[in-house]
Amino acid sequence: DIQMTQSPSSLSASVGDRVTITCRASQGISNYLAWYQQKPGKVPKLLIYAASTLQSGVPSRFSGSGSGTDFTLTISSLQPEDVATYYCQKYNSDLFTFGPGTKVDIK
Amino acid sequence: EVQLLESGGGLVQPGGSLRLSCAASGFIFSSYAMSWVRQAPGKGLEWVSAISGSAASAYYADSVKGRFTVSRDNSKNTLYLQMSSLRAEDTAVYYCAKGRGETSGCSNYWGQGTLVTVSS
Numbered sequence: 001d002i003q004m005t006q007s008p009s010s011l012s013a014s015v016g017d018r019v020t021i022t023c024r025a026s027q028g029i030s031n032y033l034a035w036y037q038q039k040p041g042k043v044p045k046l047l048i049y050a051a052s053t054l055q056s057g058v059p060s061r062f063s064g065s066g067s068g069t070d071f072t073l074t075i076s077s078l079q080p081e082d083v084a085t086y087y088c089q090k091y092n093s094d095l096f097t098f099g100p101g102t103k104v105d106i107k
Numbered sequence: 108e109v110q111l112l113e114s115g116g117g118l119v120q121p122g123g124s125l126r127l128s129c130a131a132s133g134f135i136f137s138s139y140a141m142s143w144v145r146q147a148p149g150k151g152l153e154w155v156s157a158i159s160g161s162a163a164s165a166y167y168a169d170s171v172k173g174r175f176t177v178s179r180d181n182s183k184n185t186l187y188l189q190m191s192s193l194r195a196e197d198t199a200v201y202y203c204a205k206g207r208g209e210t211s212g213c214s215n216y217w218g219q220g221t222l223v224t225v226s227s
């Protein structure tokens with residue numbers, strides 16, 4: 001089975017900082033990679049699919065890149081409302097595994 | 108407007124069974140894959156199961172294979188998860204989620220979740 005890892009597991013950054021989260025698949029998954037945001041006490045929200053396509057309504061400060069085994073989620077200018085846990089998910093094949101999550105807060 | 112409403116959660120003893128339902132509205136239900144995703148208290152998201160729009164294909168995480176069965180009734184716009192041989196580690200909020208396509212495991216809408224507690 002393909003395993004998904006994320007780094008870092010948590011980070012603290014200042015408002016306006018550029019934040020990058022990495023997701024790695026143990027085998028190639030082409031671009032079948034999604035990113036979700038889950039704010040405390042809330043339901044997960046799809047941010048990016050197909051590794052780099054922004055879901056409708058998501059602010060343009062969020063972007064995704066990568067293909068194969070290595071992917072990144074970038075927040076170009078961190079805002080207070082971006083405090084959340086971010087998960088990657090692979091959705092190729094028949095197991096749609098999530099990464100362990102990256103918790104982002106404000107310094 | 109897409110709406111997903113889960114029901115059927117509750118307290119069940121280890122070894123017991125429970126059936127979750129997810130009533131969907133606001134989209135052509137039979138055209139989209141549906142997934143179940145769970146989240147144990149204070150933990151991350153865990154994908155549990157998915158079913159294609161036509162119900163021709165169903166997929167399961169290794170942790171629930173052989174114990175859980177996903178199904179759907181496209182005439183009632185409802186998704187189900189039959190859970191049996193429940194264990195303490197199955198305790199979680201269970202979300203149903205709509206796929207982006209007929210077979211997609213990428214979910215663009217989520218329900219509010221229903222809590223399943225497995226305890227004696």
